[in-house]
Amino acid sequence: MKKLILALAIVFMIAGSAYADDLRISDVIEKLPSLKQGIAYSMFDNDLCYLSTIEILNWKGIALEGGYSSKDKIVGVVSYELLKLKDLGVTIPLLDLITARVGVYAGFGNLNLTESFTDDGGNSGDWGLSLTLLDIRF
Numbered sequence: 001m002k003k004l005i006l007a008l009a010i011v012f013m014i015a016g017s018a019y020a021d022d023l024r025i026s027d028v029i030e031k032l033p034s035l036k037q038g039i040a041y042s043m044f045d046n047d048l049c050y051l052s053t054i055e056i057l058n059w060k061g062i063a064l065e066g067g068y069s070s071k072d073k074i075v076g077v078v079s080y081e082l083l084k085l086k087d088l089g090v091t092i093p094l095l096d097l098i099t100a101r102v103g104v105y106a107g108f109g110n111l112n113l114t115e116s117f118t119d120d121g122g123n124s125g126d127w128g129l130s131l132t133l134l135d136i137r138f
Contacts, residue, residue, distance in 0.1 A: 040069065
């Protein structure tokens with residue numbers, strides 16, 4: 001019993017001297033990547049679709065993005081920034097979100113890992129050109 005009381009006393013003494021920084025939600029949100037919203041033209045279907053991606057890597061204006069397509073596919077995009085209205089001095093609240101990035105995307109959907117990639121409809125791929133229009137940062 002004496003050992004238990006001694007152990008509890010040590011734990012409370014250590015816990016009482018512990019220091020934790022204040023957690024601010026705004027600091028956490030600043031670290032989140034921005035959501036990039038755009039459109040893509042599928043070379044397989046000859047159709048437009050909607051893309052929502054986040055930036056994974058960026059090197060000298062060339063970005064690797066990962067996200068989701070409206071055709072129920074997980075996509076990867078390699079894009080390059082052409083124009084950003086915020087850099088041109090636009091300060092209007094909604095217009096400063098507009099960013100023009102062109103790129104190439106590739107995606108996979110309906111993944112079936114138990115069978116090989118065949119044309120039976122189990123696995124589907126897609127690729128095409130993309131245009132990112134909005135860069136939303138919370």
